[in-house]
Amino acid sequence: MCTVCGCGTSPIEDYKHEAGSHSDSHGGGLDHDHHHHHGHDDHAHDHRHRDGAHDHHHAEEGSVQRRNGIAGVHVPGMSEERIIQVEKEILSKNDAYAAENRRYFVSHDIFALNFVSSPGSGKTSLLVRAIKELRGRMTISVIEGDQQTSNDTARVRKTGARAIQINTGKGCHLDAHMVGHAVQDLAPEPGSALFIENVGNLVCPAAFDLGEAHKVVVLSVTEGEDKPLKYPDMFAAADLMILNKADLLPHLDFNVELCITNALRVNPRLQTLIVSARTGEGMGAFYAWLEASTVREATPSKVV
Template sequence: MIEIEENILAHNDHLAAHNREDFQRDGTLALNLVSSPGSGKTTLLVETAKALGGDIPITVIEGDQQTDLDADRIRETGALAVQVNTGKGCHLDADMVRRAMRTLEPDPGGVLFIENVGNLVCPAGFDLGEAAKVVILSVTEGADKPLKYPDMFRAARLMLINKSDLLPYVPFDVETCIEYARRVNPQIGVITVSALTGDGMDRWYGWIAAQRAERAALAATG
């Protein structure tokens, strides 16, 4: 059992390394969005595509067990999107991303958002070749999630605390949540947003711009 799992992960890591090379060659910033179901990943991506799509090529790979609903929502913004259905699978893997990229053929120099299947466990262990994982936690889920699902918060470079518009109505303490997240991952960045009202979204766009600049600087130094 353990040996099979190791083989699967090694094969995935090999393909993820190829994806990473391709993203680097094309100047693509790839971000892997992970969260439990319904935290607001697609809403956030729709708003992000609307805000940034005029200036930079935005591409989205939508991972769900079933349906094309999320890819349809993204396409309405004019962004390039493809749906990957994982069936019984609980996460995307590097091969799925590789095949999706062949269908999409995005313009170089853009941002690729990969919306992973909604759950806080399986996607943590699978490298897709992304530059960073971004974990989204909405305030209705409870501030204790970073401690209960530490692998996911440890793997993420950024935590977006979403649905801040609901803070007056739910017992969610932002400072406690940040303290828990930093306990499992002292380096994690944190931005509080409401994808619904737009509050805090400029900081998210600023973070994306900083990641793109970091990639460009890395590419320039070889």
């Protein structure tokens, strides 16, 4: 169980994608030692985590513990002290995997972006359009994260880009362990860009570093100007906010200036772009940001 968000499985140890079985260690520099579990019981379950000495049973019923942790989760049958301890262990292990991913990306000049948002913000449409319009200028591969289906991966592959699906089951976010395995299978080209489309969720993906260069939060103008204040951790963790579906603004009472003001209250360094993935409005500014960031963060040997 992920105690940070209340997922029904431990995302640090569970990995499932369409490619099937694979080796327990990464090639090409990703030295992760992994264990995989592919069977999940939807009801009572006893999880034994191998990343430490903790061994506990998760009951379906019982007293609810309320706390002020990273996501303020409610975990039946666990004390606040125990929840915080396990949460720290999970995040610490994730950070170690993320550091390995980041070293791999840097050594291979792979520019990785972690796209986060609530469901329906238009992330996939944004990525599909970007891949089509940047063809010939940039090589892009994609890791798609969803609880179920490979629908978005199929959409990406129609552009000609290489993509791999991670299905998290009950998990509501990707973690660095999952991404490390997907990178091993996907093998992005050196000097390319890697788009990681996270599971639609504005809470837990904020806490999990995947080794990316930047988190990019996509916010649809249909969601409301107060989202940065309601979900501050996500906007604080991001470096870029993309306000998508700008073509709908004439039909909505969405205050763009107020939304940006709210976001800057949470993160004064947050950059904002206003786009429409459907019409292409503003996408040029995103491409300029992407290309400038790629050059700026390339290793010195690759910068001309």
